[in-house]
Amino acid sequence: xxxxxxxxxxxxxxxxxxxxxxxxxxxxxxxxxxxxxxxxxxxxxxxxxxxxxxxxxxxxxxxxxxxxxxxxxxxxxxxxxxxxxxxxx
Numbered sequence: 001x002x003x004x005x006x007x008x009x010x011x012x013x014x015x016x017x018x019x020x021x022x023x024x025x026x027x028x029x030x031x032x033x034x035x036x037x038x039x040x041x042x043x044x045x046x047x048x049x050x051x052x053x054x055x056x057x058x059x060x061x062x063x064x065x066x067x068x069x070x071x072x073x074x075x076x077x078x079x080x081x082x083x084x085x086x087x088x089x
Contacts, residue, residue, distance in 0.1 A: 007077050009051070013070035024050045024072045051075050 003010050011024065028045035051072040 003071070006073075008054070008071055008073045010069045011072055012068060013053070013056075014068045019053055020055045022053045024053055024070075026050060049075050052078060 001009060026048040028047055030042050030045055031039055032042040032046050033048075034040045051074045054071045054073060056068070056070055
């Protein structure tokens, strides 16, 4: 699900200084995507690349401050960022 209209999601994560930019992957699973993006059963356990960690997320009206929630950008944003880097002078 898209969080607050962004191409991002919240996930339960114990945040550590410097972990922004880290990969977010799934637990190993026997479910995989084939070359046509269909879900199939895999003989070996595999990981799915879910996105990239931006940082911790707290908003007083939504969650208590004790919650460890991270904001992650969906995997397809990585390819988009590579194709369209920010303007640098």
